[in-house]
Amino acid sequence: MNIGVVCYPTYGGSGVVATELGKALAKKGHRIHFMAYSQPFRLNVFSENIFYHEVSVNDYPLFEYQPYESVLASKIVDVAVYEKLDLLHVHYAIPHASVAYTAQQILKSKKIHLPYVTTLHGTDITLVGRDPSFEPVIRFSLNCSNAITSVSENLKKETLSTFKIDNKIDVIPNFINMEEYVRPHTDCSRRRYAPNGEKVMVHVSNFRKVKRVEDVLYVFDKVRKQIPCKLILVGDGPERPAIEKLCRELDTCNDIINLGKITNPIEVLSISDLFILPSETESFGLSALEAMAMKVPVISTNSGGLPEVNIHGKTGFLSNVGDVEDMAANALKILSDDNMLANFREQAFAHARLFDINAILPQYEKLYRRLVSEAQ
Numbered sequence: 002m003n004i005g006v007v008c009y010p011t012y013g014g015s016g017v018v019a020t021e022l023g024k025a026l027a028k029k030g031h032r033i034h035f036m037a038y039s040q041p042f043r044l045n046v047f048s049e050n051i052f053y054h055e056v057s058v059n060d061y062p063l064f065e066y067q068p069y070e071s072v073l074a075s076k077i078v079d080v081a082v083y084e085k086l087d088l089l090h091v092h093y094a095i096p097h098a099s100v101a102y103t104a105q106q107i108l109k110s111k112k113i114h115l116p117y118v119t120t121l122h123g124t125d126i127t128l129v130g131r132d133p134s135f136e137p138v139i140r141f142s143l144n145c146s147n148a149i150t151s152v153s154e155n156l157k158k159e160t161l162s163t164f165k166i167d168n169k170i171d172v173i174p175n176f177i178n179m180e181e182y183v184r185p186h187t188d189c190s191r192r193r194y195a196p197n198g199e200k201v202m203v204h205v206s207n208f209r210k211v212k213r214v215e216d217v218l219y220v221f222d223k224v225r226k227q228i229p230c231k232l233i234l235v236g237d238g239p240e241r242p243a244i245e246k247l248c249r250e251l252d253t254c255n256d257i258i259n260l261g262k263i264t265n266p267i268e269v270l271s272i273s274d275l276f277i278l279p280s281e282t283e284s285f286g287l288s289a290l291e292a293m294a295m296k297v298p299v300i301s302t303n304s305g306g307l308p309e310v311n312i313h314g315k316t317g318f319l320s321n322v323g324d325v326e327d328m329a330a331n332a333l334k335i336l337s338d339d340n341m342l343a344n345f346r347e348q349a350f351a352h353a354r355l356f357d358i359n360a361i362l363p364q365y366e367k368l369y370r371r372l373v374s375e376a377q
Contacts, residue, residue, distance in 0.1 A: 002369060003032045003085055005077060005115075007101065008092040010041040014287040015122035018152070018175050019092040020044050022365065025178070025358050027051045029366075034080050038069065042264055054080050070096050070103075077104035081115050087373050089117040094126065095135060098142035105145075116147035116372040121170075123152070123284025123305070126160050140164045147372050150365075153306030156284040171368065174309070175285045176361035179354055182294035184271045191272040194258055199229040200336045203273040203297070205266050205288045206280075208238025213302075215240075215247055216279035216325050220300070222251045223329035228336055233273065234259045235266050270295035274342060275332055278302070278311075281322055286310045289317075293353040298345035300332050310356075316349040 004026060008019035020043040023033040027050035034052045035044060044053060056076045058067040077100070080086060089104070091097035101117040108115050119142070143149055143166045150173045151157040157170045195201050202221055206212040214234075221232045234244070234257060241259075248254045263269065266288075270276070276292035278301040283289075285306045289299045293310075299317035301307050313319045318331035335342050 002087045002373060003034070004369065005034045005036060005080055005084075005086045005089040006092070007036050007073070007077065007089065007097050008041060010037040010039045010044075014152075014175065014285065015093045015120075016041050017043055017287065018122070019090075019120075021176070021178065021358070022090075022362070023051065024048070025362050026365075029362070032084075034084055034086065036073065036076055036080060045264075052084070070100050073097075074100045074103040074107065077101070078107050081108055081113065082111065086115055087376075088369050089115055090120065090369075091117060092120045093122050094119055094139055094143065096138075098146060099138050102142045102145045114376045116376045118148045118150060118368065118372065119143060119146040120173075121149065121151040121156055121160055121284075123156060123282075126156060126163060126284075136164065140166055144168050147375075148368055150368070152285040153309050155306040155309065171364075173361060173364045173368075174356060175287045175290065176356050176358045177287075177290055177294050177353065179294060179357040182267060182291070182353075184295060190268065194233060194272065195231045197229065199231045199256075200274045201231050201233060201272055202275045202277055202332070202336075203233045203235065203266075203269060203292070204277050205235040205269075205291075206238070206278070208236050208240040208244065210240060211281045212238075212240070213279045213281055213322070214244050216323065216328070217277050218244065218247050218251060218253065218257075219325040220277060220279065220328045220332060221257070222253055223325065224332050224336065225253065225256055227333055230256065230336070232257045233269055235261075235263050235269055237262050266291065267295060270297055273297050275300060275336060276317075277328070277332070278307070279320075279322070279325070279328060280304065280307070283307050290353055290356055293317075293349035296346040296350045298335055298342070298349045300328050300335075312348075312352060315345075316352045317345065 006023045009016045020041040027033045027048050036054045038056045091101045098119040149170045152175045204217045276297045276299045282305040299311045301311045302322045303319035311317045320327040
């Protein structure tokens with residue numbers, strides 16, 4: 002199949018999933034056409050079946066805000082016509098679902114029917130999507146989608162509750178390629194960050210308020226007072242200045258390593274003992290799954306889709322949002338007992354295998370084949 006993919010190219014779960022899905026489809030012989038305003042940061046492979054079409058917006062002085070949606074719709078139409086797309090898959094509802102609908106209507110005037118799939122990733126529904134100014138457009142474009150998928154059962158329920166759409170939503174969870182998650186020899190790297198054999202905690206995010214990164218520091222502060230420990234922070238974002246200020250107030254800066262943005266956190270995870278994700282909400286928790294694939298148990302909140310990924314008492318522990326006391330107690334429980342830590346590592350890895358790309362990819366292919374068949 003010739004498949005068009007529209008996604009955000011930046012660091013974040015939706016862009017990662019869209020890119021990795023496209024790469025996996027290309028390996029199976031499908032021709033994948035990515036469309037975005039810059040090259041997706043995970044699109045770092047050379048493949049005869051992968052093509053990138055940049056969406057460039059001219060800087061006209063007339064516009065205070067450049068009309069990205071119109072340019073993207075035109076790009077979709079152009080690629081669909083000249084590359085003979087069979088299907089369009091858009092990731093993140095805002096604004097991609099409405100843009101896909103616009104492109105579909107333009108193509109109909111050219112006697113071309115292009116079905117489109119909208120995949121909901123989380124904040125497009127749970128955060129941005131709650132803005133009443135978006136509601137009519139989101140609801141309409143979702144109802145017009147030929148198929149909708151969400152990355153968790155929880156996100157499906159939230160979407161139906163928030164927008165009361167009539168269209169069916171299929172749950173196809175996020176995934177990882179387990180072949181890429183191999184623990185390298187890490188003794189030297191680990192000694193660089195934990196020279197005296199300290200336990201290593203890690204947090205990976207985009208440092209937005211919803212991630213509650215301040216809770217990471219509070220939990221770490223409680224843990225380090227009980228056992229020798231280091232904290233590695235991976236990522237960057239609007240909350241970073243506040244986090245740097247808090248670490249000075251807690252006097253924990255000497256035990257915290259802030260690495261900033263890293264394209265692929267596998268090497269960091271490979272030297273870690275515990276992953277902490279105290280988010281206010283997560284539609285799925287892809288970063289937690291990546292940690293589990295590297296045999297790193299997870300301390301997280303119980304909000305959103307996290308309980309579908311992190312199994313309480315098996316792959317890690319769940320706590321209420323903001324309950325740093327409970328998160329710290331759970332972290333100490335695992336880190337203070339090497340046998341328990343070893344068991345949690347193996348259980349986390351076993352559960353992560355359920356989300357391997359080879360188990361998830363056929364679900365997308367089945368959906369694609371159905372839509373293409375209906376369009377003929």
